[in-house]
Amino acid sequence: MSQAKDKLVVGISSRALFDLEDSHRVFEESGREAYCNYQIEHEEDVLEPGVAFGLVRKLLALNDTEHERVEVILLSRNSADTGLRVFNSIAHHKLPITRAAFTSGTSPYRYVGAFGGDLFLSADSDDVRAALSAGCAAATIVPGHSIDSGDGTLKIAFDGDAVLFSDVAERIFKEQGLAAFTASEASSAGEPLPGGPFKAFLEALTRIQAEFDPADCPIRTALVTSRSAPAHERVIRTLRAWHIRIDEALFLGGMTKARFLQAFGADIFFDDQATHIGKAAGMVAAGHVPHGVANE
Missing domain, CATH: 3.40.50.1000 (HAD superfamily/HAD-like)
Known part of the structure; x- marks a missing residue:
């Protein structure tokens, strides 16, 4: 599905990249407005690595000064406003992720093809099914803490x-x-x-x-x-x-x-x-x- 076969393009949701379970609990228990307020109040608090963080870090490590072999793009149901905490955390963890789509509650899967995505990882099973139907490899990630997988390979x-x-x-x-x-x-x-x-x-x-x-x-x-x-x-x-x-x-x-x-x-x-x-x-x-x- 990728438009640029010289590199691998991976789209990832914020809940797959970072441990957002505390704020997701606020969303489920108190609704969208409470969630938005929570994220804005905590936007300077760095998010801990999520379950796919180690994977993303190793994918991006495949790049060097001469070759951009992999690009990771954030595809998030957050708004740009609430997504600021996510981008602050990306910067803190020194992840070279520069492109993103924030869709304010609607499904971001429709941007997978526009970005030329080869893989889409999300905690939302409906988004994953839609991406699969559109012809992109996609999987539903069980969200949570980062899992250390050992060596650098x-x-x-x-x-x-x-x-x-x-x-x-x-x-x-x-x-x-x-x-x-x-x-x-x-x-x-x-x-x-x-x-x-x-x-x-x-x-x-x-x-x-x-x-x-x-x-x-x-x-x-x-x-x-x-x-x-x-x-x-x-x-x-x-x-x-x-x-x-x-x-x-x-x-x-x-x-x-x-x-x-x-x-x-x-x-x-x-x-x-x-x-x-x-x-x-x-x-x-x-x-x-x-x-x-x-x-x-």
Whole structure:
């Protein structure tokens, strides 16, 4: 969806970037006017990092004096007036974010395409669904405190079906069961899966990775899927057909993903299954992708 393929454009909401749960509680309990007054009264109080803060910091660290590889844009339901606290906090944390859209309560997703966005992260599930429908990779972030993911390497983990790939295989599993799914995938092993909503985002990461020496690359990607053999073959052949690089692939055969994501050190994990997101969210930043048969 990006208009400028020489850089990756990420749109993020203020609640995904910063811990705004105190002020959001004011909004839910006392309404918009009380929320606006609260933000203005506290606009000099620096916001603490939110759940996607570490991800954003590492994305922006991919830039150097010669290459702007990533741009992060703030897309917020705040007004410009209440958004001043957010921009003050951006400045305090020394994040090079200069573009923003403040929409005063309406959905900002419509500006994702105008900015050339490749990825949209928000705490608002309706905005995320709208962005996905418009053709942009998007995920609902479980808001909260920043989660430390360890070293300086940017590590992004993806589920397969309905995230990197379409939901055609998962639909068979949901409707006909595991045996039918396994048989279908074995017979279709040589046929690449159609792309899912995050294919283009992974392609953009792969292009950035290609600029670095593989031994010293600041990005690592992982496929973390509930699939197991023999359903692994179609996935591997699909990524090969797409000429997409995945650094690590975990075929877990239904095991809980959370501990594996923690072991990988994921800065964020994208999955279409809300149950997987719920279990992982306490250990890593997690984004629910409300796409495919599991979300109908």
